[in-house]
Amino acid sequence: MAAAGLPPLPRTAWLEIDIDALSANLAALRRLAGAEVPVRPVVKADAYGHGAIPVALALEAAGADGFCVAAFDEAMDLREGGLRGPILVLYPVPAAFADEAARLDIAVAAGEGRGLAETVRVAADIDPARPLGIELEVETGLGRGGFAVAELVSAARLVADSPGVVLVGLWTHLQAAEDPAITGAQVSAFDAAVDGLAAAGIALPARHVAASAALMTDGIMAYDGVRPGLAVYGLVPDELGEAAVSGAVAAGLRPVMSLYARPVRVADLPAGTGVSYGPTFRTARPSRIATLPLGYGDGWSRGLSNRATAIVRGQRVPLVGNVAMDAVMADVTDVQGPPVDCSDEFVLLGSSGDERITAAELAQQRTTISWEVVTGMSRRLPRVYHAAAGPVGLRTLTERRG
Incomplete structure (x- = not known):
């Protein structure tokens, strides 16, 4: 860290x-x-826990064509962090922020008539040279948001005929990209919506449908752009299965995030000792227990x-006892070589030697999905940004470097 001009962790x-x-x-x-x-990579939720600003800046430098987020303050944070490329907010933005969104060149999504009408009303005084970009979401079967196909023409015409706003996009989100029947029905509905706009004489904006799962299936549905999320971070949507994992590796996808810890205490405990709160684990023999400072x-x-x-x-060891807010314990009794001490580095997510712990494995162990595993990594965990030459950046609760 010091050699890279970065402070200690x-x-x-x-x-x-x-x-x-x-x-x-x-x-x-x-x-x-x-x-x-x-x-256009999705960098919502702090770039899926990876750190939105450094990740987005790295992706922009690597040639990303734009970015998607879920909330307007996420978009503002990216602009304040130096991101210059196009940004789309995928969820509705309060109309009160229309002027600021236009000033910052942030496009906003709309999927409901009353909210769109209010945004258009507020945006009427925006400089026509820098109008507010609006992307209309189409409800094709997810059941979460968007204009019904029958409502879309009137919504698009409202935007097209109003000052201060411009229609820049049309999109939908797939419910189950791994299911050809469900996806086929959604794509057909989306195409019908597009055809309806064309028949009404409304200029077609950029269209996008595919996120990560669709990109990893046979029907990619590229349209005028794609917006991958999980795959950007080298992870495969859990529902796609082992074949998709193999395909991702073949395509060159690599996990971006790893989690490490060094113990703050290693102690030899007698048989019958309870470990952590509860206790739900007691040593069945004299055991060496390492306390890792995360929870x-x-x-x-x-x-x-x-x-x-x-x-x-390079050896797997069990994590024992209830996870606490700030600590988890590892049973290192059987680790080969000299006794484990506080200088040893533990991998909790990532690889060491021939062993690898994946987000999918952790998700299965806690009955959730890989998205929740990585986005759940809190901001108080320092993030060290690495390139081939070594550390290039650091983010902690109190500072950001690089």
């Missing part, structure tokens, strides 16, 4: 974010989509209690 648990893997993943997704198809306050879920493992010196 404030704690001995941290995330490492592989910038080279991030860039390689973008290139792989561009190959899947087609070289001429714009790729559910950092996003290491309590649901992993007595289920997960870590890797130390």
Whole structure:
């Protein structure tokens, strides 16, 4: 860290974010989509826990064509962090922010008539040279948001005929990209919506449908752009199965996030000792127990209690006892070589030697999905950004470098 001009870490648990893997993943997704198809990575929820500003800046440098977020303050944060490319907010933005969105060149989504009408009304005084970009979401079967196909022409005409706004996009979101029947019905509905606009004489904006799962299936549905999320970070949507994992590896996708810790205490405990709150685990023999300084306050879920493992010196060891807010314990009794001590590095997500712990494995252990595993990593975990040459950036609760 010091050699890179970075300060020491404030704690001995941290995330490492592989910038080279991030860039390689973008290139792989561009190959899947087609070289001429714009790729707009989704960097909502702090870039799925990876750190929105450093991730977005790295992706922009690697050639990303724009970005998608879920909330307007996420978009503002990216602009304040130096991002220059197009940004789309995928969820409705309060009309009071229309002027600021236009000033910052942030496009907003609309999927409901009253909200769209209010935004158009407020935007009427916006400088016509820098209008507010609006993208209309189409409800094709997800059941979550968007204009019904029958409502779309009137919504698009309202935008097209109003000052201060411009229609820049039309999109929908797939419910189950792995299911050809469901996806086929949604795509047909979306195409009908597009045809309806054309028949009404409304200029067609950019259209986009595919997120990560669609890019990893046979029917990519590139249209005028794609908006991958999970795959940007080298992860495969859980519902796609092992074949998709193999395909992702073949395509060149690599996990971007790893989680490490060094113990703050290693102690030899007698048989029958309770470990952590509860206790739900007692040593069945004299045991060497390492305390790792992270817990559910950092996003290491309590649901992993007595289920997960870590890797130390290339060997898997069980994590024992209930996960606390700030600590989890590892049973290192059987680790080969000299006794484990506080200088040893543990891998909780990532690889060491021939062993690898994946987000999908952690998700299965706590009965959730990979998205929740990575986005749940809290901001108090330091994030160290790495490239081939070593550390290039750092984000902690108190500072951001690089």
